[in-house]
Structure formats: C-alpha cells, structure tokens
Amino acid sequence: MIQFNVSLLFTIINLIVFYLLLKKFLFKPVMGIMEKREKLIADGLKNASDSQEEAARLKAEYEKALEGAKAESIQIVEKAKKTAAGESERILQEANTEAVGILKDARETIENERKQTMNDLQSEIAGLAMQAARKIVDDTKGNQDIYDQFLKGVGDAHVNEEVK
C-alpha cells in the first residue's frame, strides 16, 4: 500500500481537471453573481445617499427662498404702511389747506359783501338825504308834508332794501 506508482500522476491530472471544471462551473458564476449583487447594493446605497443629499440641498434652497419671501413681504407691508401714512397725511394737509382757503374766501366774500352793502347803503342814504333836501327845497307845502314825504321815502327805501 505504501508505494508510489503511476496513479499519483493520474490523481494530479484528475485534480487539475476537477479544479478547472469547478472553476468554470461553480466559482465563476457564483462569484460573478455575488459581485454583481454587491455592485447592485453599492449602487443602490450610493443612489440613496445621492438623492438624500439632493433633497437636503433642495430643502435648504427652499428654506432660503422662503426666508427671502418672508423678508420681502415684511418689507412690502412696511412700505405700504409708510405710503399709506404719507398719503393720508398729505390728504389731510390738503384738506386742511383747502378748508383754510375756503374759509378765507368765504370771509373775504362776506367782507366784500358787507363793504358793498355798506357802500350801497351809504349811497342810498346819501341819495335819500339829497332827495329829502330837494323835496324840502321844491315843496313848500308845510312842515307836516315834508315830514310825511320824508318818512315815506325812507320807508320805501327801507322796504326796497329788505326786498333786495
């Protein structure tokens, strides 16, 4: 039993053939599959991390945009408030000036009217006085008549004035 013979060589050849066959039919496909799976998993993980990163980036972007929008809206409101306040102030001022102007106008008109009236009255009174004097000069029917006539004239003038 303990002797070497040609079967040693055969065993070596058999072993080599067996190894080659196994390599072709067992290791190559199985290892290929395992490698492929590993690659698949690595790809999946990479994709996941990529998309996560992308999402984080987008989120930051949106947050930034939102913040900007908020600031902008605050600014707009502030501006609108300021504008409105200025506008109201301006309108009030305008109204004030206008009112003052109207009042002044009215006062002036009244004053003018008064002056006019005074003038009118004065000229009327002067005219009446002249008339009365003329009547006294023209008419010599007696004092009583003169008085009567004067009074009448004055009354007429007075009535006229009121009507006017």
Added chain:
Amino acid sequence: MAVIVGLCIIFVRNLSVENPGKVQLLLESAIGKGLDFFEDIMGKENRKYIPYLITVLIYIGIANIIGLFGFKSPTKDLNVTAALAIMSMCLIEFSGIRKNGFKHWAAHFAKPVPFVAPIMVLEIVIRPLSLCMRLFGNVLGAFVIMELLKAVAPVLIPIPFSFYFDIFDGFLQAYVFVFLTALFMNEEQE
C-alpha cells in the same frame, strides 16, 4: 467527481442577481463562507488561489466520507494524498515566487542567518510531506479502527464511531489540509 461537476452545473444553471432561490442562497453562503475564511488567512490580494483551495476542500471532504457509502476512500491511498501535497507544495512556492520575485524567494532561505539555510530548504519538502502523511495517516487510521470495530461488533456499535471517524475526522482533515496550505502560502509570501 463527475457527479459533483454535474451538480455544480445544475446548481449554477439559473442564478439571478435579484431574487435568488433557496439553492442559490445555500450555494452562495457556502462559497461566501469559504471566501471569507481564506481571505482572513491570506488577504484580499490572494483571491485567485481561493478557488483551488475550495476545490481541494470539497475534494478531500467528499473523498473522506465516501467510504461511508461503500466506496473505497481515495485518500486512503498514499498516492492521492501525495499528489495533493505535491500540488500544495507547488502552489506554496509558486505563490511566494510570484509575490516577491525569484530573488527574494531564493534569498529568504538564508534568513535569519545563513546557517539555517539547509533546514529552510528542507522545509520545502517537509511541509507537503507533513500534509500528505497527516491526511493519509488519519484516514487510514480511521479506516483500520472502523474495520476492527465492525469485526468485533458489527451491529449498532459502529454508528457513533462512524460519526466521529468518518464524518467529523474526514471534514476536519479536509479543513486542516487547506487551512495549512493557505497558512504556508501566507508565510511564504512574507
């Protein structure tokens, strides 16, 4: 051998990446275990030797337990173990030469001191000799003991011993053989 190759062809016929079947999972986990085991010993750069080592593992494992089914164990023949050991020897030295170059390989015999060179040269032969004899002795011893047991008590008694001597010892020897080969390769590459 033909049976194993046939089984392999059947097993690997429809492998898929997406949804592996049970057989595929079993196959993958077995081969993955083997890969991890040898990678732990030899490192990633020696991946190309791993298929051979797993082949030898399968071969010796099946050769050792085939005696259970009434065949004659091939490993009981010294020629077979010697052939395996010679292959291992070639592989060990080849891996060393390939990794570090012939010069380094030739020079490493004189380390740590030139005085030990003869012993180092002897080691080339001693390593596979020990592999060969260990395997042969174990299998032959187990065979002899089992035969004696069967002669003394042919019924029931041999079963537990058969578990130990045929199955456990058979796989253990296969494991030890490839483990030591991998270890020697690693050593040779330093």
